[in-house]
Amino acid sequence: MTADGCGAPAGGVTASAAAGSQAVVEGKVTRAGAAVSTGYARLLGTGDEFVAEVPLGSDGGFRFFAAPGSWTLRVLAPGGVRAERSVEAGYGQVTKVDVAI
């Protein structure tokens, strides 16, 4: 994964992350069981404070390297789709959040 820019990983995310000393939040977005590859995942803090956003990968995947704590994951997709999940992230953990829209 590229780390010397602020952009999304090339081609979106596909492989699972090794958490190491990081607090990883990752998952997949599906619609009727099929991957949603056009859309965005946003990580929001307290009071809807924006933290980060990634485009969904070809497999509907997303991944964040967050600080430990409580977060809101919001998914945006064409057609005005908006879905939210609450997430708890911890150091050294990969928190999985799959979203069906």
Place this chain on the structure above:
Amino acid sequence: MSRSDVLVDADWAEAHIGDPHVVIVEVDEDTSAYDKGHIPGAVKIDWKKDLQDPVRRDFVDQTGFEALLSERGISNDDTVLLYGGNNNWFAAYAYWYFRLYGHDKVLLLDGGRKKWELDSRELSTDVPSRPKTSYTATEQDRSLRALRDEVLDAIGKRNLVDVRSPDEFTGRLLAPAHLPQEQAQRAGHIPTARNVPWSKAANEDGTFRSDDELRQLYQGDAGLDFGKDTIAYCRIGERSAHTWFVLHELLGLANVKNYDGSWTEYGSLVGVPIELGEAR
């Protein structure tokens, strides 16, 4: 200069697909997005490969910029419409870059690639072929770009706007939360900087907030003195280009510079002052 001189919406872009005087350019760090589908007729610029020197940490020089635009078929008389992913971060960086090298007929697509995609507008995988041009750039306009010594000298004197997330500003994270946590040697922010995350200037669909909302954000909420000169920074200068666009192009502030060295440079300098925690 007003908002309509620098920012256009997707309807405008659609109406100018195929316009011989308008070149639509997608700018991304991850150019696989362009390859997957782009606005019909758009050419691509790779933020890293095309706009950064491959050896030194710096821009491509004037000759390199001329060669790039000539090769992409962009002439001095063309209006360049820029858009991209990441809420237009890299497109805003390219906008700033085009202005730095003297190309004034440049526009940003409000909402960038995200809004275009969320609106389910047409994307194409056809790569256009444009005849080469002989583009001529000016020398860099240094009134738009801050280097590290100028930033150090600005502490306590000018507005310093740190546009990173609050966790990066306070020192909890070293990079945005969608990237591994590495890069600068030290975390924190430049003393006297105000933290106005770039994201506060944008709506959820990536479009910019209204001028009134933006004035309230920077002047009212963050307490920036619009009578002072301003330097914006982030981690590598692309999110702060987004804020530079807001302050300089949308709100029309006279002296606003982007510090593209940003935290990856400042946070690795030896002996410079750093603050942790909330703004003081």
